[in-house]
Ligand code: PMP
């Protein structure tokens with residue numbers, strides 16, 4: 001069979017979770033909570049599973065789109081038109097795919113910053129676009145090299161992928177980053193595809209700077225969101241895309257052929273749940289405590305923890321422990337000490353030879369402490 005995607009591998013998340021299951025390892029690899037969503041949300045779903053079981057409107061259930069617009073307005077202090085600027089999708093993965101495919105013409109360049117989330121590059125290639133990978137430097141806190149970005153812009157640059165809080169590094173953008181990006185794209189037709197699925201997980205009193213907050217960026221951005229990380233429901237696969245009307249129209253032309261619409265009962269349940277801000281405002285503190293608990297178990301060890309300012313990932317440098325490649329070490333640790341992680345070289349076009357593994361701390365305290373206990377003994 002002539003494979004259309006001969007060079008494409010199964011994702012690292014599928015591979016590491018399968019390896020973890022095979023070896024009975026503690027799974028700190030694929031990013032999903034090791035605990036359930038709230039009983040209140042479960043009850044809402046049970047309630048709305050009666051009488052709401054047929055197709056939702058293509059762009060989303062109207063009350064849900066309104067709840068998303070209201071919540072965005074409350075959280076960021078900006079107005080969103082629920083009818084013209086919101087599309088409900090089956091997970092941020094779909095939002096990213098549709099955003100890329102609705103605007104990238106064959107031969108267009110799309111810039112992304114490595115380490116970059118693994119869904120971006122293949123979606124650009126499938127659209128006939130050319131991914132342009134710019135590296136962020138671990139030594140420099142994975143900050144973006146703005147001059148390097150400015151130099152990489154060409155007449156073919158169609159879009160720039162941004163992601164804050166960042167997977168896999170946990171770095172976050174500042175207001176200066178928004179300004180720097182705005183300065184570079186001003187006066188061009190370049191679009192922004194902003195992956196903000198960890199918008200509610202930011203630590204140490206810091207703030208999430210959405211591209212929605214910057215008028216120059218907002219008018220050219222697709223903002224991809226997900227409820228998976230915010231409400232501990234990665235298995236529901238439901239999210240949204242916020243974009244100005246002219247982009248939302250194009251986005252929906254794609255979305256209608258990809259999934260048409262997303263699961264109806266989920267939309268009704270989340271629509272009610274979203275109305276209570278406490279359901280997401282406490283999330284940063286919840287995960288900060290887990291980050292700190294996990295980190296404290298490595299004090300005095302040979303692991304060097306990189307700063308995690310947001311998301312639920314902790315990157316750790318193992319150079320004093322092993323000189324293996326990260327892919328090999330991640331596999332060996334899964335098999336031998338039964339702790340699974342993600343090697344971050346997989347998020348690069350050209351891996352820089354760093355010695356860093358990513359651990360997901362969205363797990364019970366017991367699992368985190370047991371994983372740390374095994375890791376510090378290396
Ligand atoms: N972007 C990033 C950075 C992610 O970590 C994830 C995984 N939650 C996604 C997109 C995909 O989100 P979803 O599960 O809603 O498709």
Ligand code: GLN
Nearest residue numbers: 013014029030031032167
């Ligand atoms: N976003 C999750 C992670 O980074 C994985 C999602 C998936 O498996 N597609 O681990």
